[in-house]
Amino acid sequence: MSEASLSALAAQLASKQISSRELAQQYLGRIAALNPSINAFITVDAEKTLREAAAADALIAAGQAGPLTGVPIAHKDIFCTDGWLTTCGSKMLSNFVAPYDAHVIQRFKAAGMPSLGKTNMDEFAMGSSNETSHFGAVKNPWNPSYVPGGSSGGAAACVAARMAPAATGTDTGGSIRQPAALCGITGLKPTYGLVSRYGMIAFASSLDQAGPMAPSAEDCALLLNVMTGFDPSDSTSLEREKEDYTRDLDKPLNGLRVGLPREFFAEGLNSEVAAAVEAAVNELKKLGATTVEISLANSQLAIPVYYVLAPAEASSNLSRFDGVRYGYRAPEYGNLDDMYGKTRAQGFGAEVKRRIMIGAYVLSHGYYDAYYLQAQKIRRLIADDFSAAFKACDVILGPTAPGTAFKLGEKSDDPVEMYLNDLYTIPANLAGLPGMSLPCGFDAKGLPIGLQLVGNYFSEAKMLNVAHQYQRATDWHSRQPEGLK
Amino acid sequence: MKWETVIGLEVHTQLATRSKIFSGSSTAFGAAPNTQASAVDIALPGVLPVLNKGAVECAIKFGLAIGATLNRVNVFDRKNYFYPDLPKGYQISQLAKPIVEGGALKIIVDGEEKTVHLTRAHLEEDAGKSLHEDFHGMTGIDLNRAGTPLLEIVSEPEMRSSAEAVAYARALHTLVTWIGICDGNMQEGSFRVDANVSVRPLGQQEFGTRREIKNLNSFRFLQQAIDYEVRWQIETLEDGGRIEQATVLFDPDRGETRMMRSKEEAHDYRYFPDPDLLPVRLDEDWIGAVHATLPELPAAMQARFQSEYGVSAYDASVLTGSRALADYFESAARACGQGKLAANWVMGELSAALNKAELDIAQSPVSAAQLGTLIARIQDGTLSGKLAKQVFEGLWEGAGEVDAIIEARGLKQMSDSGELEKIIDEVLAANPKSIEEFRAGKDKAFNALVGQVMKASRGKANPAQVNELLKTKLQ
Numbered sequence: 001m002s003e004a005s006l007s008a009l010a011a012q013l014a015s016k017q018i019s020s021r022e023l024a025q026q027y028l029g030r031i032a033a034l035n036p037s038i039n040a041f042i043t044v045d046a047e048k049t050l051r052e053a054a055a056a057d058a059l060i061a062a063g064q065a066g067p068l069t070g071v072p073i074a075h076k077d078i079f080c081t082d083g084w085l086t087t088c089g090s091k092m093l094s095n096f097v098a099p100y101d102a103h104v105i106q107r108f109k110a111a112g113m114p115s116l117g118k119t120n121m122d123e124f125a126m127g128s129s130n131e132t133s134h135f136g137a138v139k140n141p142w143n144p145s146y147v148p149g150g151s152s153g154g155a156a157a158c159v160a161a162r163m164a165p166a167a168t169g170t171d172t173g174g175s176i177r178q179p180a181a182l183c184g185i186t187g188l189k190p191t192y193g194l195v196s197r198y199g200m201i202a203f204a205s206s207l208d209q210a211g212p213m214a215p216s217a218e219d220c221a222l223l224l225n226v227m228t229g230f231d232p233s234d235s236t237s238l239e240r241e242k243e244d245y246t247r248d249l250d251k252p253l254n255g256l257r258v259g260l261p262r263e264f265f266a267e268g269l270n271s272e273v274a275a276a277v278e279a280a281v282n283e284l285k286k287l288g289a290t291t292v293e294i295s296l297a298n299s300q301l302a303i304p305v306y307y308v309l310a311p312a313e314a315s316s317n318l319s320r321f322d323g324v325r326y327g328y329r330a331p332e333y334g335n336l337d338d339m340y341g342k343t344r345a346q347g348f349g350a351e352v353k354r355r356i357m358i359g360a361y362v363l364s365h366g367y368y369d370a371y372y373l374q375a376q377k378i379r380r381l382i383a384d385d386f387s388a389a390f391k392a393c394d395v396i397l398g399p400t401a402p403g404t405a406f407k408l409g410e411k412s413d414d415p416v417e418m419y420l421n422d423l424y425t426i427p428a429n430l431a432g433l434p435g436m437s438l439p440c441g442f443d444a445k446g447l448p449i450g451l452q453l454v455g456n457y458f459s460e461a462k463m464l465n466v467a468h469q470y471q472r473a474t475d476w477h478s479r480q481p482e483g484l485k
Numbered sequence: 486m487k488w489e490t491v492i493g494l495e496v497h498t499q500l501a502t503r504s505k506i507f508s509g510s511s512t513a514f515g516a517a518p519n520t521q522a523s524a525v526d527i528a529l530p531g532v533l534p535v536l537n538k539g540a541v542e543c544a545i546k547f548g549l550a551i552g553a554t555l556n557r558v559n560v561f562d563r564k565n566y567f568y569p570d571l572p573k574g575y576q577i578s579q580l581a582k583p584i585v586e587g588g589a590l591k592i593i594v595d596g597e598e599k600t601v602h603l604t605r606a607h608l609e610e611d612a613g614k615s616l617h618e619d620f621h622g623m624t625g626i627d628l629n630r631a632g633t634p635l636l637e638i639v640s641e642p643e644m645r646s647s648a649e650a651v652a653y654a655r656a657l658h659t660l661v662t663w664i665g666i667c668d669g670n671m672q673e674g675s676f677r678v679d680a681n682v683s684v685r686p687l688g689q690q691e692f693g694t695r696r697e698i699k700n701l702n703s704f705r706f707l708q709q710a711i712d713y714e715v716r717w718q719i720e721t722l723e724d725g726g727r728i729e730q731a732t733v734l735f736d737p738d739r740g741e742t743r744m745m746r747s748k749e750e751a752h753d754y755r756y757f758p759d760p761d762l763l764p765v766r767l768d769e770d771w772i773g774a775v776h777a778t779l780p781e782l783p784a785a786m787q788a789r790f791q792s793e794y795g796v797s798a799y800d801a802s803v804l805t806g807s808r809a810l811a812d813y814f815e816s817a818a819r820a821c822g823q824g825k826l827a828a829n830w831v832m833g834e835l836s837a838a839l840n841k842a843e844l845d846i847a848q849s850p851v852s853a854a855q856l857g858t859l860i861a862r863i864q865d866g867t868l869s870g871k872l873a874k875q876v877f878e879g880l881w882e883g884a885g886e887v888d889a890i891i892e893a894r895g896l897k898q899m900s901d902s903g904e905l906e907k908i909i910d911e912v913l914a915a916n917p918k919s920i921e922e923f924r925a926g927k928d929k930a931f932n933a934l935v936g937q938v939m940k941a942s943r944g945k946a947n948p949a950q951v952n953e954l955l956k957t958k959l960q
Contacts, residue, residue: 201531312757
């Protein structure tokens with residue numbers, strides 16, 4: 001079972017070799033066995049999961065099953081889930097039971113996919129190691145002394161450890177792709193606006209985008225079919241024809257033009273990662289692709305730009321956590337200002353507070369033009385670089401992260417060092433482009449290496465095609481951590 | 486020293502949409518606390534705003550009505566501050582790109598017409614309410630109002646007296662209710678005025694330092710607050726003091742303004758464009774479609790009333806005090822074909838009766854058609870003015886239609902000269918003394934005789950006819 005792809009699981013369910021309830025029980029059993037050491041889940045509620053699985057079985061029995069009905073999935077704890085604790089990895093929401101379902105959750109429910117629980121994450125999705133979670137760090141299933149990446153670290157780890165066949169993630173600056181890379185799975189951040197943000201707790205609204213995380217590109221394509229679609233409740237949701245993201249999976253790659261950005265293979269890139277990515281490029285050439293060197297000159301500025309814009313939006317988005325209506329409130333306080341101060345001082349962790357302060361600073365009177373406006377202008381230039389690049393290539397390829405997983409605690413005292421981990425992933429968020437990470441090898445320590453593809457707007461099917469063809473020719477994505485098999 | 490007052494007003498008009506500006510919750514007033522607050526209104530984690538198209542159309546209507554520029558691309562910004570009745574910790578408003586810029590409104594003060602220019606008008610959401618009473622030292626929060634659409638209308642500092650400020654506020658109130666974008670209910674907070682007030686030595690170019698009086702919810706308070714504030718500022722300056730920029734509140738019980746916060750305590754709102762909302766683009770088709778729904782505006786109607794019905798400029802401005810009043814007048818005028826007479830009746834008898842009964846024109850027991858018929862009966866000689874007032878009373882009491890009341894109460898003016906002559910003869914026979922006096926040259930005696938005849942006819946005689954007949958008989 002732990003080897004099975006989503007399409008294989010769906011086939012077993014359809015042919016009644018296994019029921020959704022049995023399948024859920026198997027995964028719940030694996031979670032019970034492995035989660036105490038991996039800490040990928042914040043909330044597991046077997047009763048709720050099995051009830052949803054039973055409902056899926058009823059749909060299957062009634063002949064009303066969709067392509068993935070009965071296949072369970074784990075949800076990042078950033079999605080509001082009706083009746084479930086929804087913490088966003090924070091003490092601030094450690095008591096918050098959501099009274100409604102996020103749009104993404106509604107879609108998975110409507111597809112008949114039972115929830116296996118809520119996965120651990122960096123607090124309010126702010127982090128690249130999953131160490132900022134109020135609920136403790138997640139351990140990398142490939143080596144529990146190492147981080148799984150973040151912020152969707154719990155999602156990546158639970159899929160890598162096969163505690164769930166798939167998971168949802170969100171990506172603001174690399175939060176799907178970087179943990180996917182560090183945990184050896186496949187993850188895709190869609191074009192901004194393709195997946196509704198309604199009910200997804202906002203970090204940086206203009207960058208946040210939900211996407212699928214699973215072992216393979218094919219799995220991600222199936223999940224993307226469920227997740228995407230116009231939602232009138234999200235003003236930034238795009239109204240487009242519904243696509244089938246599996247439609248191009250089997251297309252050959254003949255004539256594919258792969259763009260290699262000079263800047264993504266420069267200084268700062270770990271040599272083992274570089275070698276693995278270059279090997280992957282050769283594999284794609286064998287499959288019929290050609291390469292072209294491109295330049296994304298302004299992407300060098302992506303990190304400073306991101307660390308102005310994302311905190312600016314976050315500082316405002318997180319203002320609602322004030323102790324007045326829900327969530328954590330300081331037990332003792334004097335007046336109103338004191339209540340706000342103590343609640344937020346106690347309820348937020350250090351990284352969240354750091355970003356709120358940066359955000360408030362760059363938006364304050366007299367600094368706005370120098371920071372926020374300037375960053376918006378550079379954001380435009382970064383997007384323009386991509387537009388120019390896509391005239392010469394169909395997909396851009398490079399490393400997902402500059403290195404493989406690092407040790408727990410190794411970078412947690414050096415925020416800037418931590419921020420550099422998202423060097424290659426942030427540009428796609430700033431431009432609103434789709435990006436994905438897929439496994440392409442291992443370093444000498446046996447830790448996974450991730451390859452990143454960035455496509456033009458709405459080219460998810462093309463990216464999935466490239467990834468799927470690569471995964472047919474290689475087996476990196478189907479490798480599992482030795483000790484956890 | 487002579488001082489000049491400078492006033493600019495910021496008016497928050499609550500837009501008359503059924504649902505809130507960024508959620509589908511009802512905007513109806515007076516529901517039990519927090520029953521009209523959805524997930525979006527209480528700012529649950531993860532919720533997102535969706536702009537109410539109706540609110541944008543209200544703003545477009547307003548812009549068109551005042552001849553303003555409508556920004557074709559307008560952006561919503563977040564105004565960040567913490568307060569318990571502001572659930573998101575920010576208010577969605579418009580800073581750099583308001584939907585409406587410029588425009589003007591005409592006012593009349595002491596018979597003088599003046600134009601007040603507008604700076605801008607922008608869309609924003611209202612906050613909830615903090616209820617400090619009845620909670621034993623705690624504060625209650627009611628979020629029913631949170632997210633109610635507002636159009637904040639900002640004037641240029643062009644008013645020079647409280648009377649001008651009130652006239653402007655009234656003209657604005659008339660306009661927003663006229664075009665149907667606001668119910669104008671000041672008690673319920675649908676039309677709230679902030680007044681920026683400063684004084685300067687007459688002739689000085691630069692403005693003095695202003696203080697802003699917040700949240701005035703009646704025209705009377707607006708007048709009182711400005712008058713007090715102006716006196717206070719002048720006294721302070723004449724005593725050698727300085728005015729510090731500040732926000733003040735008006736206490737209607739004491740008739741005073743008092744400090745709320747100084748400039749130093751002013752917030753840094755950290756405005757930035759709301760990334761949850763896309764810029765709103767207004768295209769010509771949309772503007773054109775909204776334009777087509779605009780009624781005839783007060784200024785155009787005033788001009789037409791003057792030319793079409795021959796009423797004075799002043800009467801035209803009174804009659805267009807509200808759309809309901811204007812419509813009433815016009816229906817009555819059309820029904821009788823007598824514009825001036827209709828204006829007199831509407832502004833005289835009818836208004837007095839409505840005021841006395843504390844009724845609005847829309848609640849008038851006498852319909853415009855009835856009043857028109859009544860005036861027509863005066864015109865055709867059936868009724869004298871005096872008799873018409875009696876018929877009006879009958880209409881007011883609901884005693885039926887005009888002709889039925891005349892019939893039932895026998896109020897028809899006496900037009901049969903034979904009958905009248907008989908009465909006159911009787912009166913003359915009974916008052917020889919008056920006749921003598923009249924012949925001796927006392928005009929008063931003639932008037933006494935007319936009075937006697939009118940009395941004897943129980944008011945039904947036509948006074949002109951009485952005059953004529955009496956004169957003939959006494960010659």
